Amino acid sequence: MSAPGKRNILAAVAIAICAVAIVALPFVVADRYILRILTVVGINVIMVAGLSLLFGYAGQISLGQAAFYGLGAYTSGYLAKAGVPWLVALVGGVGVAALGGLLIALPSLRLKGHYLAMATLGFGEIMLFFFTETESITGGSNGLRGIPPASIGPLEFATPVAKYFLVWAVVAIVLLLAANVVRHRPGRALRAIHGSEMGAQACGIDTVRVKIQVFVISAGLGGLAGVLYGHYVGFVSPSTFTLHYSLILVTMVALGGMGSLGGAVAGTVLLTLLPFIDAIIPGLPRTTVAVLQDWTNDIYGLVLILVMLFMPRGLAGWARSLVARLAERGSARVPGGERA
Amino acid sequence: METSELLQLVIAGLKNGSIYALLALGFTIVYAATNVINFAQGEFYMLGGMFAVFAFTRFGLPLVLAVPVAVLVVAGIGVLFERLAIRPRKDAEPMALIIITVGGSLVFASLARHAFGSDALPLPEFTPGPSIPFAGAAIERQALWIWGIVLVTVAGLTFLYGKTRLGRAMRACMQNREAARLMGIDTARVVMISFGLAAALGALAGVAVTPLTSTRFDIGAGIAVKGFAAAILGGLGSPLAAVAGGLLLGLIEQAVIPFSSALKDVVALAVLLAVLFLRPQGLFRRSRREKV
Numbered sequence: 001m002s003a004p005g006k007r008n009i010l011a012a013v014a015i016a017i018c019a020v021a022i023v024a025l026p027f028v029v030a031d032r033y034i035l036r037i038l039t040v041v042g043i044n045v046i047m048v049a050g051l052s053l054l055f056g057y058a059g060q061i062s063l064g065q066a067a068f069y070g071l072g073a074y075t076s077g078y079l080a081k082a083g084v085p086w087l088v089a090l091v092g093g094v095g096v097a098a099l100g101g102l103l104i105a106l107p108s109l110r111l112k113g114h115y116l117a118m119a120t121l122g123f124g125e126i127m128l129f130f131f132t133e134t135e136s137i138t139g140g141s142n143g144l145r146g147i148p149p150a151s152i153g154p155l156e157f158a159t160p161v162a163k164y165f166l167v168w169a170v171v172a173i174v175l176l177l178a179a180n181v182v183r184h185r186p187g188r189a190l191r192a193i194h195g196s197e198m199g200a201q202a203c204g205i206d207t208v209r210v211k212i213q214v215f216v217i218s219a220g221l222g223g224l225a226g227v228l229y230g231h232y233v234g235f236v237s238p239s240t241f242t243l244h245y246s247l248i249l250v251t252m253v254a255l256g257g258m259g260s261l262g263g264a265v266a267g268t269v270l271l272t273l274l275p276f277i278d279a280i281i282p283g284l285p286r287t288t289v290a291v292l293q294d295w296t297n298d299i300y301g302l303v304l305i306l307v308m309l310f311m312p313r314g315l316a317g318w319a320r321s322l323v324a325r326l327a328e329r330g331s332a333r334v335p336g337g338e339r340a
Numbered sequence: 341m342e343t344s345e346l347l348q349l350v351i352a353g354l355k356n357g358s359i360y361a362l363l364a365l366g367f368t369i370v371y372a373a374t375n376v377i378n379f380a381q382g383e384f385y386m387l388g389g390m391f392a393v394f395a396f397t398r399f400g401l402p403l404v405l406a407v408p409v410a411v412l413v414v415a416g417i418g419v420l421f422e423r424l425a426i427r428p429r430k431d432a433e434p435m436a437l438i439i440i441t442v443g444g445s446l447v448f449a450s451l452a453r454h455a456f457g458s459d460a461l462p463l464p465e466f467t468p469g470p471s472i473p474f475a476g477a478a479i480e481r482q483a484l485w486i487w488g489i490v491l492v493t494v495a496g497l498t499f500l501y502g503k504t505r506l507g508r509a510m511r512a513c514m515q516n517r518e519a520a521r522l523m524g525i526d527t528a529r530v531v532m533i534s535f536g537l538a539a540a541l542g543a544l545a546g547v548a549v550t551p552l553t554s555t556r557f558d559i560g561a562g563i564a565v566k567g568f569a570a571a572i573l574g575g576l577g578s579p580l581a582a583v584a585g586g587l588l589l590g591l592i593e594q595a596v597i598p599f600s601s602a603l604k605d606v607v608a609l610a611v612l613l614a615v616l617f618l619r620p621q622g623l624f625r626r627s628r629r630e631k632v
Contacts, residue, residue: 061435063442107617113434114377118568119616122609125565129606243561247442254439298454301446305425308440312432 010323011262022168026161034279035160039232041272042167043225045265048252049178050221052264056253057182058214059194061117064104064124065249068219070131070241071097072226074138077147077236086151090227097223098216100127105215109208112197124246131238143237150231163232170228174221178261181217190214191259244297251304257314266315274299344476349594351474355483357590358490360608362545363567364574364582365493366538371576372514373527373534375434379441380421381542382564383448387414388543389555390452393461403466411543417448418539422532430531445560452557463550486548490583493541497579510534542567569612575622585623 026035047069054060076093080086104123111119131138138144150157150166157166181187189210192200201207230236248271256267273280275296278289292299311318363381370378391410395401401409425440466485471478501507512520513530521527546555566589574585589608596603615622 059435061438107613111616111620114438115616115620117379117438118377118565118572119613122565122569122612122616126606126609126613129609133602247446250439250442294454295450297450298447301443301448301450304443304446305440308432308436308443309425309428312429312436 014262019172026164031279032160035164037273037276037279039160039164039167041269042164042171043229043232044249044252044268044272045171046167046174046221046225046228047249048256048264048268049174049261050218050225051249052253052256052261053178053181053190053221054214054218055250056256056258056260056264057187057190057194058211059258060108060112060211060214061250062120062218063117063243063246063250064120064122064127065218065222066241066243066245067124067127068097068100068222069226069229069245070127070236070238071100071219072223073230073236073240074131074144074226075223076227077144077230078137080148080231081144081146086148086231090150090224093227093230094220094223097226098220101216101219101222102212104219105212108215109211121243121246124241124243128238128241128243131241139237141238143235144230145235147230147234147236149234150228157231167228167232170224174224175261175265182261186210186213194259248300251300255303255307255314257316257318258312260314260316263314263316263319271300271303342476347475347477349597350591351477351479351483353591353594354587355480355486355590356593357570357587358486359545359549359563359586360566360570360589361490361583361586362493362541362548363563364570364586365497365579366542367568367571368574368576368579368582369510369534369541370538371571373510373517373531374426374430374437375517376426376437376441377568378535378538379438379564380444380448380560381538381567382560382562383445383452384414384418384539384542384560385546385563385567386452386555386557386560387417387448388546389463389550390456390461390546390557391543392547392550393463393555394456396463397461403464407466407547410547411540414543414546415536415540418542419532419536421539422535426535427528427531430528445564449557449560456557458557460554460556461550462554463547465551466548480552482548482551489544489548493544494579494583501579506530506533565612566608569608569615572612572615572620573623575624577622577624581622581624 022038025038029035047065050068051062051065054062072093075096076086076089079089079092084092104120108116108119132141134140149163157163182190189200189205192203192205193207193210197207229240252267252271253264254267255271256263256265275293277292278284278286307314313320363385366381366384367377370376370381388410391413392403392406395406395409396403399406421444425444426437429436429440465480465482467481469481471480472484499507501511509520509525509530510533512523512525513527517527520530567586570586570589571582572585573588574581574583576582589611592611593604593607596607
């Protein structure tokens with residue numbers, strides 16, 4: 001069998017196993033702490049799916065992704081506290097975040113590389129300033145308290161299990177849609193822009209439109225993750241929406257591999273679980289765990305540097321070459337087997 | 341507002357602006373040699389203050405020694421960073437290098453927390469004493485040091501760029517690295533020295549300002565944004581423009597204080613975005629079109 005064919009089957013099997021594991025987990029694991037951690041993982045996956053489209057596929061760096069997260073969380077939290085139904089608050093949160101994306105996308109069309117990096121970073125810091133200073137809406141540095149849990153009509157997502165399923169259901173929808181985008185024409189346009197913007201233009205791609213679209217989609221997904229986060233924790237404060245969080249998101253995409261949705265998800269899961277490693281691997285000595293938690297930021301930074309130096313295609317590239325090698329060996333062993 | 345109050349704001353603006361200018365010079369020097377914006381530039385500033393405090397309090401070195409030692413150590417760190425993390429990928433797309441420096445910034449800040457703790461650390465003024473009265477306003481003695489450092493730096497850089505072989509090599513790299521290499525210039529050496537120089541300038545700014553503000557492991561990112569805003573104002577070209585950008589930014593910041601002191605910290609960001617969106621080539625340069 002050819003390597004790409006084998007890869008598709010492997011990918012399908014992996015996705016199926018993950019899906020079954022995610023659905024089965026709450027019935028198997030009694031520990032609510034692990035459920036909470038995995039809910040956070042799900043929220044980060046939504047965040048990173050957005051950044052992966054923008055940064056991993058289209059090559060447009062954003063160091064201000066936390067701003068959209070905050071816009072979603074504050075908007076829907078504020079609306080829900082004012083008595084607006086959750087679904088409406090959700091639409092509001094995503095809408096405001098997407099609007100923020102549009103706001104930064106329009107002037108950013110002229111910028112690339114480090115200019116874009118600094119512009120998005122500046123945008124993120126300005127939003128953080130507003131989250132802290134507009135006390136009448138956001139509660140200032142004390143934060144916005146008492147955000148009700150998500151609910152659809154009479155159905156309320158108040159228990160850890162219900163919240164877990166809500167978040168992962170949204171993750172499934174987001175990943176399906178994102179996979180659909182990257183596999184088809186829009187995804188090819190994004191990759192073309194990453195390769196060469198002028199080249200893409202010459203091929204008849206409306207680069208302006210595509211770039212604005214991907215900015216808005218990625219901001220909207222950030223807002224969506226923020227909405228889920230706010231109603232999940234019930235409390236939001238500025239300390240969540242920092243540059244540091246934006247940098248960790250970039251690290252997740254880079255570790256997973258630019259231009260790979262699956263890789264970005266893998267990177268997210270790994271890096272989100274790192275500080276909670278004691279809950280995932282119970283037998284770990286306490287000192288090891290304490291050291292790992294204390295050095296989490298060093299590890300994130302080192303991962304960023306080392307991946308760029310030695311593994312520029314990330315986990316996804318590494319997995320691809322591994323599968324290709326296995327396929328080659330397999331076909332070499334079977335006489336007359338089709339070579340990849 | 342009285343003239344003495346106005347003067348006081350101008351003095352504060354020029355003091356902060358000088359610090360931004362030193363950071364902007366660091367950004368500009370590295371950018372000239374490599375076309376890379378070093379997102380870890382703010383960490384050199386933080387590390388400068390940290391090592392000076394460390395040498396002064398733990399090793400009991402007098403300030404006269406602690407300051408140059410700190411600057412040299414950080415310059416070494418800058419060179420090491422270039423050798424280990426930038427040079428192996430020097431021909432990669434700019435994005436990869438940006439990400440590497442972002443990673444460096446995370447690592448430096450975090451290592452500083454392990455090494456020096458998470459408290460704010462103070463340093464005594466270089467020459468302690470009361471502020472100097474000047475036309476109804478007061479000038480901190482440390483501010484005079486900061487201005488002196490900027491003046492000496494600018495004079496030194498002007499000499500370096502204008503009169504020395506190394507400076508000519510750096511200017512050649514600025515114009516066209518590939519052509520400079522073909523002319524026999526050791527571009528790798530220029531890049532390495534540029535990183536060391538930028539780190540030293542960042543550290544110098546950090547050391548000079550620590551007596552006024554104290555230092556902490558997490559101040560790097562915030563000051564880097566301001567230094568970058570100053571560098572962008574100056575257009576990432578000539579050192580003098582970088583200094584002008586820094587001073588201008590410092591003054592703009594003080595100009596909003598009478599209206600709202602909370603706004604001061606967001607001004608640099610607003611200036612940064614405004615310049616990026618309206619005049620990405622800086623205030624003093626003409627724009628160039630990208631070609632295929």
